[in-house]
Amino acid sequence: xxxxxxxxxxxxxxxxxxxxxxxxxxxxxxxxxxxxxxxxxxxxxxxxxxxxxxxxxxxxxxxxxxxxxxxxxxxxxxxxxxxxxxxxxxxxxxxxxxxxxxxxxxxxxxxxxxxxxxxxxxxxxxxxxxxxxxxxxxxxxxxxxxxxxxxxxxxxxxxxxxxxxxxxxxxxxxxxxxxxxxxxxxxxxxxxxxxxxxxxxxxxxxxxxxxxxxxxxxxxxxxxxxxxxxxxxxxxxxxxxxxxxxxxxxxxxxxxxxxxxxxxxxxxxxxxxxxxxxxxxxxxxxxxxxxxxxxxxxxxxxxxxxxxxxxxxxxxxxxxxxxxxxxxxxxxxxxxxxxxxxxxxxxxxxxxxxxxxxxxxxxxxxxxxxxxxxxxxxxxxxxxxxxxxxxxxxxxxxxxxxxxxxxxxxxxxxxxxxxxxxxxxxxxxxxxxxxxxxxxxxxxxxxxxxxxxxxxxxxx
Numbered sequence: 440x441x442x443x444x445x446x447x448x449x450x451x452x453x454x455x456x457x458x459x460x461x462x463x464x465x466x467x468x469x470x471x472x473x474x475x476x477x478x479x480x481x482x483x484x485x486x487x488x489x490x491x492x493x494x495x496x497x498x499x500x501x502x503x504x505x506x507x508x509x510x511x512x513x514x515x516x517x518x519x520x521x522x523x524x525x526x527x528x529x530x531x532x533x534x535x536x537x538x539x540x541x542x543x544x545x546x547x548x549x550x551x552x553x554x555x556x557x558x559x560x561x562x563x564x565x566x567x568x569x570x571x572x573x574x575x576x577x578x579x580x581x582x583x584x585x586x587x588x589x590x591x592x593x594x595x596x597x598x599x600x601x602x603x604x605x606x607x608x609x610x611x612x613x614x615x616x617x618x619x620x621x622x623x624x625x626x627x628x629x630x631x632x633x634x635x636x637x638x639x640x641x642x643x644x645x646x647x648x649x650x651x652x653x654x655x656x657x658x659x660x661x662x663x664x665x666x667x668x669x670x671x672x673x674x675x676x677x678x679x680x681x682x683x684x685x686x687x688x689x690x691x692x693x694x695x696x697x698x699x700x701x702x703x704x705x706x707x708x709x710x711x712x713x714x715x716x717x718x719x720x721x722x723x724x725x726x727x728x729x730x731x732x733x734x735x736x737x738x739x740x741x742x743x744x745x746x747x748x749x750x751x752x753x754x755x756x757x758x759x760x761x762x763x764x765x766x767x768x769x770x771x772x773x774x775x776x777x778x779x780x781x782x783x784x785x786x787x788x789x790x791x792x793x794x795x796x797x798x799x800x801x802x803x804x805x806x807x808x809x810x811x812x813x814x815x816x817x818x819x820x821x822x823x824x825x826x827x828x829x830x831x832x833x834x835x836x837x838x839x840x841x842x843x844x845x846x847x848x849x850x851x852x853x854x855x856x857x858x859x860x861x862x863x864x865x866x867x868x869x870x871x872x873x874x875x876x877x878x879x880x881x882x883x884x885x886x887x888x889x890x891x892x893x894x895x896x897x898x899x
Contacts (some may be wrong), residue, residue, distance in 0.1 A: 440444050441461070441462040441463060441759045441760060441763055442462060442465060442784065443462055443485075443486070443695075443696075443699065443763055445488070445492075445699055445700065447612035447890055449469035449490045452467045452469045453467075453469075453490060453765060454470050454472075455515050456467055456489055456490035456491055457470045457487065457488070457489055457490075457527070458487075458488050459475065459485045459486070459488070459615050459653060460485065460486050460689070461477075461478035461480070461481060461483045461484070461485055461486075461757060462483055462485070462486050462533070462760065463478065463481050463483025463484070463759075464478060464480055464481045464483060464485050466478055466479070466480050466481070466648075467488075468485070470482075470487065470513065471566070471569045471570055472702075473570070474640075474643075474646060475568050476574065476637075476640065476647055476651055476652055476653075476834055477651070479804055483759075483838065484651070484653070484723060484757070484759055484760060485653040485715045486653055486656075486696065486715060486755075486760070487653050487656075489511070489575075489700075490701050491671060492511070492703050492704035493508075493510035493511055493704060493706075493707040494687055494704050494705060494733045495668070495706050497510045498510070498664075498668070499638055501540075503523070503524040504519075504521045504522060504523035504524040505517070505521070505522050505523035505558050505561055505658055505661045506519060506521070506523075506561075507523070507561075507661075508661050508664050510564060511660070511661075511664070511700065512658070512661075513562065513566065513654065513656055513657065513659075514562070514565055514569075514760060515707075516565075517561040517562050517564070517565035517658070518561055518564040518565050518568070518590050518593050518594045519561050519593075519597065520551040520552075520557065520561070520589065520590070520593060520781055521548070521551070522550050522551055522557035522561050522658075523557075523558055523661055523665065524543065524560055524661050524665070525546055525548075525549045525550060525665070526545075526546050526549055527542040527543050527544070527545050527546075527658055527665070527669045527670065527673075527821070528532045528543060528545075528546055528790070528792055529542075529544075529667065530542050530543070530544050530787070530790045530792070532787075532789070533787070533790055533802070535787055536606055536786070537802075537805060537806050537809050538809055538816050539809060539814065539816060539818050539819070539820050540807075540816065540817050540818060540819055541674065541678075541818075541819035542805075542819075542820050542821075542822065542832060543666075543670065543678070543820075543821045544646065544787065544792055544821070544822050544824055545612065545662065545665070545791075545801075545821055545822070545824065546792055546794070546824050546825030546872035547662065547798075547821050547823065547824060547825045547826070548793070548795070548798065548824060548825070548826050548828070548830070549793055549827070551589065552585045552586045552589045552614060553582075553585070553614075553826060553827035553829065553830050554582035554585070554586060554749075554813070554826040554827065554830065555582075555659060555662060555690065555823075555825045555826075556582045556583050556585070556586035556587075557586050557589075557590070557622070557654035557658075558653075558658040558659050558661055558662065559586070559650065559656065559657075559658040559659045559689070560586045560587055560589075560590040560648065560650075560658070560735070561590065561656075561658050562649045562654050562655065562657045562658035563578050563590075563652055563655045564587075564590040564591060564593070564594050564596070564648070565596070565659065566803065567646045567648070568594060568661075570646070572596075572645075572646035573596060573597060574596065574597045574598075574599060574644070574645050574646065575587055575591045575596050575599065575645065575646050575648055576598070576599040576600070576601070576639060576640070576644075576645035576646065576647060576648070577599075577600055577635050577636060577647065577648050577649050578600075578601045578629060578632035578635070578636045578649055578753055579600055579601070579602055579607070579611075579615075579629070579632070579649075580601075580602075580603070580606070580607060580629050580686065580748050580749050580750075580752065581602070581607040581608050581610075581612070581748060581749060581830065582611060582711055582749055582825070582826055582830065583600075583609030584600035584607075584611060584612075584614075584615040584620065584622070585611050585614035585615050585618075585830075586647050586773045587600065587615075587620070587718065588600065588614065588615040588616075588617075588618035588619070588620035588795055589614070591617045591618070591620065592618045592619055592620075592651075593611045594868050597621075597647060597679070598615075598618070598619070598620040598621065598661065599612070599620065599621045599623065600615050600620050600621070600622055600631040600642065601623045601625050601636055602622060602623070602624050602632065603628050603631070603632055603636055604624040604625060604626055604627075604823065605624075605625075605750060606628070606629070606751065606801045607748060608748055608795075608830060608831035608832075608833065608834070609832075609833065610829055610830050610832055611634075611831075612649075624769060627753075628737065628741075628753065629752050629753075630739070630741075630752065630753050630754040631755070633649060633651075633754075636649065637651070640824055642838060649687070649756070650677075650688075650689030650692075650728050650756065650757055651756045655689065656689055656693040656757075656760075657693075659689060659690055659693035659694075659830075659870065660693040660694065660696050660697035660700075661697075662690065662694065662697075662823065663681075663693070663694040663697030663698060664691070664697060664701075666678065666681065666708070666713075666821055667697075667701070667782055668824065670819075670821065674819065676819065677707065677711050677713060678713045678811050678819050678820060678821045679713060679714065679818040679819045680713050680714040680715075680716055680770070680814065680818055680819075680820045680821070681694060681713045681714070681715055681716065681820075681821045681822075681823060681842060682713070682718060682799060682801045682802075682804055682808075682820060682821070682823065683716070683717060683718065683801050683822075683823035683825075684718055684719070684730070684747070684750050684797050684800040684801050684823070684825055685693075685717040685719050685726050685727075685750060685755065685761070685772070686719075686723075686749060686750035686751070686752040686755065686797070687717060687755045687756055688726060688754055688755040688756070688757040688760070688761035689718055689757050689759050689761075690823065690825070691715055691757070691760075691761035691764050691765065692757040692760035692764060694715060694764065695760065695761070695763070695764025695768065695772075697761070698712045698713070698768070712768050712865045713768065713769040713821070714768050714769045714770040714771075715759070715764050715768045716765070716767050716770040716771055716772065716773070716804065716805075716808070716814075717730070717765055717770070717772040717773075717804075718772070718773055718774075718775060718800045718803065718804030718805075719750060719772065719774050719775075719800070720745030720746075720750060720751070720774065720775065720776075720777065720780065720797075720800060721745070721774045721775065721776050721777075722743055722745040722751075722753055722777070723740060723743035723744070723745050723750060723751050724740075724743040724746075724774040725737040725738055725739065725740050725753055725755060725758075726755055726758060726762070726765075727772040727773060727774045728760065729762060730762070730765060730766070730771065730772040731772070735757060736759070736762075736764070737755060737758040737762075738830040739753055739754040741751030741753060741755070745780075746777040746780060746781065746796050746833065746834060747780055747795075747796040747797035747799075748796070748797065749795060749796075749797035749798075749825065749826055749830075750797045762779055769820065771808070771813060773804045773807055773808055773813075775800055775803040775804055775807055776795075777807050779803040779806070779807065779839075780796050780797075780799050780800050780803050781796065781799075781834075781838045783799040783800070783802040783803035783806065784798075784834075784835075784838050785802075785838055785839070786802060787799055787802055787824065788801075788828070788838075788839070792824070793827060793828030793829070793835070794824040794825075794826065794827065794828055795825075795826040795827060795828060795831045795834065795835075796831060796834050796838075797825060798823075798824035798825045799824070801822040801823055801824060802824075803822060805822055823867065825833065828864075834868075843855070852891060856893045863886045
C-alpha cells in the first residue's frame with residue numbers, strides 16, 4: 440500500500456528544497472541529476488516533495504494562472520503559453536435539476552490547447568530542459584498529444600506522440616499535427632501505446648511526459664488550488680466534494696497531493712478537504728471496480744470502449760496514488776453509460792458551457808450518485824470538466840440539435856419557426872398532463888413524448 444504521508448524530514452538528496460520520494464519504499468532521489476520516472480530500487484511511483492510548503496498568504500500579489508503558485512512548484516516559471524486561471528462557472532438550472540445546494544463547473548477546456556494537460560506540460564517541459572533532453576514523447580488518447588506538441592514547439596524540442604489507431608478524435612490529432620509533432624498511429628489501445636513509450640524512455644530515446652512522470656502532476660495540482668481559492672472567495676467556504684472524470688487518474692492523484700500539502704502547511708484542516716469522487720465510463724472502469732470491490736490495486740482491462748475517448752483507458756498508472764485519495768477523503772467512484780455521458784454533455788451545453796464527452800462524465804456521475812442518495816442535497820459540489828467541446832466536434836454534432844432545411848424565403852422561415860415552436864409547446868403541455876395522470880404513464884417517458892410529437896407533426 441502506498442505511503443503518501445508528508446513528513447518534516449529533508450533528505451540529503453534535496454536540491455534547493457526539492458526531491459523525489461518513492462511512495463512504495465520511501466527511497467529519496469535528487470530531482471534533476473538524471474532522468475527518472477520510477478524508483479530505482481522497487482520501480483514504485485515517485486512523488487515530488489518540498490522542504491517548505493506555502494499557505495494562502497504566499498500566493499498574494501503573484502498574478503494568475505499556474506505560475507501564481509510557483510511556491511508549490513519546482514521552478515519560478517516554466518515553459519508557458521500561459522495556462523491555468525480557468526473559469527469556475529455557476530450552473531443554477533443544472534444545480535436545481537440535479538438537486539444539490541451549490542454547483543460550480545471548473546472548465547479546464549479553457550486552457551491554451553483546450554484541456555487540463557497544459558498545466559502538467561508547463562512544468563514537465565521545463566523539467567525536460569533542466570535535465571537536458573532533446574526529444575519528448577507521450578502516449579495519448581488525444582489531449583496529451585495536443586498539449587505536448589504545443590509546449591514542445593514552444594520550447595523548440597522534437598516531439599513524438601503515439602496514438603491508438605482510429606481511436607482518437609480528429610480535432611486532437613489536428614492539433615498535434617499542426618504543432619509539428621511526429622504522430623505514430625499504433626495498432627493497439629492506449630495502454631499498449633504507453634507500454635511502448637515507457638520502453639523507449641527506458642532505452643534513453645525519449646523523455647516521457649505522460650502522468651507517470653511525477654512532475655506532470657505538479658502542474659495539475661494547481662487545479663485544486665484555484666478551486667479552493669475561488670470557491671472560498673465566492674462562498675466563504677471550501678467545496679464539500681469535487682467530482683472528476685478518471686482516465687489515467689492523474690488529476691485524482693494531483694488533487695489529493697494538493698490537499699495533503701495544504702493540510703501539512705496549515706492552510707486548511709483535514710475536515711475541510713473535499714471528497715474526491717471519480718467517474719469512469721462503464722466500458723473503461725478499472726478504478727470504479729477497485730473502489731467498489733475494496734481492492735488495493737486496479738485490474739488491467741485489456742478491452743475498453745466508450746464514446747468518451749479521453750478516458751478510454753484500462754490501466755490507470757496513477758491508481759496507487761489515486762485510490763488512497765478517493766478513500767482517505769471520504770469520496771467514492773461510479774461508472775456511467777455512454778448515454779448518460781451524452782445526456783450530461785447536452786445538459787452542460789444548455790448552460791452555455793461546451794465540453795467534450797469525457798468532461799461531461801463528471802456531471803453524469805454527480806447526477807447518478809445524487810439519485811442513488813450517495814451525495815446529499817445540502818452538498819456544495821464542483822464538477823471538473825477537462826476538455827473543450829471542439830476537441831471532439833463529431834461527438835458534439837451527434838449530441839446536438841440537427842440542422843433544419845428551410846426554403847430561401849423569410850415568410851416561409853417564419854412559418855417554419857412558428858409551426859415547430861407550437862408543436863413542441865403542445866408536446867410539452869400534453870406530456871406534462873400525462874405525467875400527472877396515473878392512466879397514461881408511458882407518455883411521461885421519452886418514448887411517449889417522441890410518439891406524440893410525431894403524431895402531431897403528421898397532422899400538421
